[in-house]
Amino acid sequence: TSGLLPAVLIVGLAFSLVIISYGLDSIVPGVHDAFHDFRHVIGMPCH
Amino acid sequence: MNLTGIDWKRGIVAGLLAGILWGWLAMAVNTVTGVFVSEKALLVNILAFSTGGAVYGVVAGGLLAATHKILPFKSLLLKAVVVSVGLWLVLRIGGVVLSGASPWRYHQELMATLQGFLLSLVMGTLLGALWKKGFN
Numbered sequence: 001t002s003g004l005l006p007a008v009l010i011v012g013l014a015f016s017l018v019i020i021s022y023g024l025d026s027i028v029p030g031v032h033d034a035f036h037d038f039r040h041v042i043g044m045p046c047h
Numbered sequence: 048m049n050l051t052g053i054d055w056k057r058g059i060v061a062g063l064l065a066g067i068l069w070g071w072l073a074m075a076v077n078t079v080t081g082v083f084v085s086e087k088a089l090l091v092n093i094l095a096f097s098t099g100g101a102v103y104g105v106v107a108g109g110l111l112a113a114t115h116k117i118l119p120f121k122s123l124l125l126k127a128v129v130v131s132v133g134l135w136l137v138l139r140i141g142g143v144v145l146s147g148a149s150p151w152r153y154h155q156e157l158m159a160t161l162q163g164f165l166l167s168l169v170m171g172t173l174l175g176a177l178w179k180k181g182f183n
Binding site for chain 2: 003004009016017020021040041042044045
C-alpha cells in the first residue's frame with residue numbers, strides 16, 4: 001500500500017555528519033567540544 | 048530512483064555495526080600512531096567515537112544501499128570502499144573550503160588527513176564485509 005522514511009533518515013544523518021565533522025556549534029551548541037578528538041583523528045580540519 | 052526497491056535495512060544495519068566498530072578501531076589506531084594527542088577522558092571519547100562512527104557508518108551504508116547496483120565495479124567490497132572514501136573526501140573538501148574561509152578556526156593537519164583517509168578505507172572494508180553477511 002511504500003522507501004521514503006529510510007531515505008529521510010539517511011539524509012538527516014548526513015546533515016548530522018556535517019555538523020559533527022565541522023563542529024558547527026551555531027547549529028548544535030556543544031557539538032564542537034563533544035566531538036573535538038573525533039574530528040582530529042578522522043582528519044577533519046579543526047582548531 | 049525507486050526508493051522502495053532499495054535494501055535500506057541491510058545498509059543501515061551493516062553501516063551501524065561497521066561504524067561503531069570503526070569508531071573504536073579509530074581510537075586504537077590513533078593511540079598507536081600518536082597523530083593526535085587525546086584531550087578528552089577515555090569514556091567521553093568512547094561515546095563520541097561510537098556515536099560519530101555510527102553516524103558515518105549509517106550514512107555510508109545508506110549510500111551503498113542506494114548506489115551499489117549502479118556503481119561500475121564488480122566487487123561489493125570495492126563498492127563499499129569507494130562509497131566510504133568518497134563520503135570522507137566530500138567532507139574533507141568541505142573542510143578545505145571552510146579552512147580557506149576561516150583559517151583561524153579550521154586548521155589543516157597533513158598527518159591527521161592521511162590517517163583519516165586510511166581510516167575511511169578501513170570503514171569501507173568493514174562495511175563491505177558486514178554487508179556480505181546480510182541482515183534481512
